[in-house]
Amino acid sequence: MNLPAAVLLLPLDITISPNSDGLPGIQQLRSIVGASMTIGLILAVLALILSAIVWSLGANSSNPHLAGRGKVGVLVALGAAIVCGASVTLVNFFWNVGQQV
Template identity: 55%
Template sequence: MFNLLAVNISPNTSGLPGIAELENIVGALLTVGLVAAVAGVIVSAIVWALGHHSSNPNHTSRGKTGVLASLIAALLIGGADVLVNFFVGAGRAL
């Protein structure tokens, strides 16, 4: 009979070739994401300012939303490894 309590599998870095390259690719994607988030804050702030000075409430609202979305994206991208590690630890405790 198969005993589920006897299964003990953990992640390893030597199971497949190319893990180091994959880590480099993911790190590059994090960099690209953070640069895009900074660009999003800049562009959205410009739209917000132009909308405010031209008395256009639609552009003002879209600019505010863009700034907030870009900041949340930067938060999630910057904390991605912390969030994933938290949930990995929580999953191990199940």
């Protein structure tokens, strides 16, 4: 069986991994991303506190609309905290899944 010459020249095994030394400013970018995660978590805590207050005010004043909005706010704040906290793990998980494809 004769294969074309172009097929024989293609590399059979390509291994490329992230390079933390490739570009200047990578450490500063990591610092900025870490600070952004911290700000996101602080804002999620603030949103959780405010939503819990709205929920309690709505429940105590017999206002179901306000109580419902407070409940939704609590769930959104908890979801935001989960995404902020798990973002690195999620990216690493999907990176590893992509490497196995």
